Amino acid sequence: MPQRWKRAPEGSHWGEFGPDDQRGRMNLVNQSKVLQGMAEVREGLTFCLSLPLDCPGGAALNPRRLPTRRYATLRDGPSAGAQGFCWSYQAEDPALTDVVCDDVLLMNTQYSTQWDSLAHMGSRFDADGDGVAEAVFYNGFRAGEQIVAAQEDPAAPAGWARFPDPRAGALGIENLAEHGVQGRAVLIDLEHHAGRTRTAVGYDQLMRILELDKVVIEPGDMVCLHTGFADTLLAMNRQPDVQHLHATGSGLDGHDARLLQWIVDVRLACLIADNPAVELVQSVRLDGTQAGLRGPRLPLHEHCLFKNGIHLGELWWLTPLASWLRLHGRSRFLLTAPPLRLPGAAGSPVTPVATV
Numbered sequence: 001m002p003q004r005w006k007r008a009p010e011g012s013h014w015g016e017f018g019p020d021d022q023r024g025r026m027n028l029v030n031q032s033k034v035l036q037g038m039a040e041v042r043e044g045l046t047f048c049l050s051l052p053l054d055c056p057g058g059a060a061l062n063p064r065r066l067p068t069r070r071y072a073t074l075r076d077g078p079s080a081g082a083q084g085f086c087w088s089y090q091a092e093d094p095a096l097t098d099v100v101c102d103d104v105l106l107m108n109t110q111y112s113t114q115w116d117s118l119a120h121m122g123s124r125f126d127a128d129g130d131g132v133a134e135a136v137f138y139n140g141f142r143a144g145e146q147i148v149a150a151q152e153d154p155a156a157p158a159g160w161a162r163f164p165d166p167r168a169g170a171l172g173i174e175n176l177a178e179h180g181v182q183g184r185a186v187l188i189d190l191e192h193h194a195g196r197t198r199t200a201v202g203y204d205q206l207m208r209i210l211e212l213d214k215v216v217i218e219p220g221d222m223v224c225l226h227t228g229f230a231d232t233l234l235a236m237n238r239q240p241d242v243q244h245l246h247a248t249g250s251g252l253d254g255h256d257a258r259l260l261q262w263i264v265d266v267r268l269a270c271l272i273a274d275n276p277a278v279e280l281v282q283s284v285r286l287d288g289t290q291a292g293l294r295g296p297r298l299p300l301h302e303h304c305l306f307k308n309g310i311h312l313g314e315l316w317w318l319t320p321l322a323s324w325l326r327l328h329g330r331s332r333f334l335l336t337a338p339p340l341r342l343p344g345a346a347g348s349p350v351t352p353v354a355t356v
């Protein structure tokens with residue numbers, strides 16, 4: 001296959017695991033890292049790190065993401081749509097004793113606790129070196145070629161159905177699922193130091209937290225950031241107070257160049273947080289005065305997903321685990337967190353499990 005790019009973005013590591021790689025730094029989670037994760041299991045206790053998948057509730061937190069809704073599977077005969085146990089209907093065959101429940105699930109793959117695939121976010125960048133920026137993703141995979149937008153269906157019965165069957169022919173979430181996502185994870189307890197206040201944590205503050213808590217991150221570790229945001233959200237019982245949430249919890253400062261460089265240099269495998277974006281979403285800050293200068297709204301997303309093949313996990317529920325780890329003077333654990341093996345998807349819900 002011809003090389004897909006002549007120029008790689010500044011600060012990127014395209015081709016680090018080969019020009020056709022679709023797993024990025026999750027390649028660092030190898031057999032050795034799985035064994036290191038297993039060595040952290042001393043008590044046999046497990047923690048579910050997922051919010052209920054119908055949380056946050058409604059669409060106030062993100063109007064572009066529809067809330068979860070379930071429907072009954074249609075069946076033949078009078079029990080159609082009644083989950084197979086509607087007492088007012090006579091069973092299709094009185095000789096059968098089966099009582100059957102099936103569901104249909106409609107939800108955004110990134111509505112609740114989720115993984116971002118490397119197809120979730122690219123950038124407009126001149127990868128051909130011809131002075132014209134094109135929409136590209138990690139390792140130069142192209143929008144419109146490998147990653148194809150859905151075509152509009154004007155006869156769609158509802159807004160959510162207008163654009164059926166988008167396809168990430170490269171970098172889809174199935175690549176992460178096939179890898180397994182099991183190994184050693186490390187938790188950084190931002191909430192213990194910054195509280196549940198809106199704080200953009202930069203390099204200097206993060207280094208102080210690591211030193212105070214004696215947290216050591218090694219290549220291939222999966223890094224989890226506890227801010228308390230998901231715990232605050234869960235307590236709202238699916239009635240999110242958006243104004244309060246916007247003032248709640250910290251996140252990484254995606255505008256801090258030293259922090260972004262540290263993320264690359266420490267060779268972590270992925271970044272996970274209990275907030276909606278890992279980074280604290282801030283106003284776009286562009287340096288310089290050149291006319292037409294552009295930049296990303298989510299610089300950490302661009303740095304991780306687009307430039308360096310670092311998957312992001314968002315809205316994980318980390319508070320009970322963080323409390324237990326702090327009580328026992330630990331920061332490491334075994335993480336098992338495979339996404340759905342859903343070919344071509346840009347993201348996936350996930351029910352992660354921590355074992356300590």
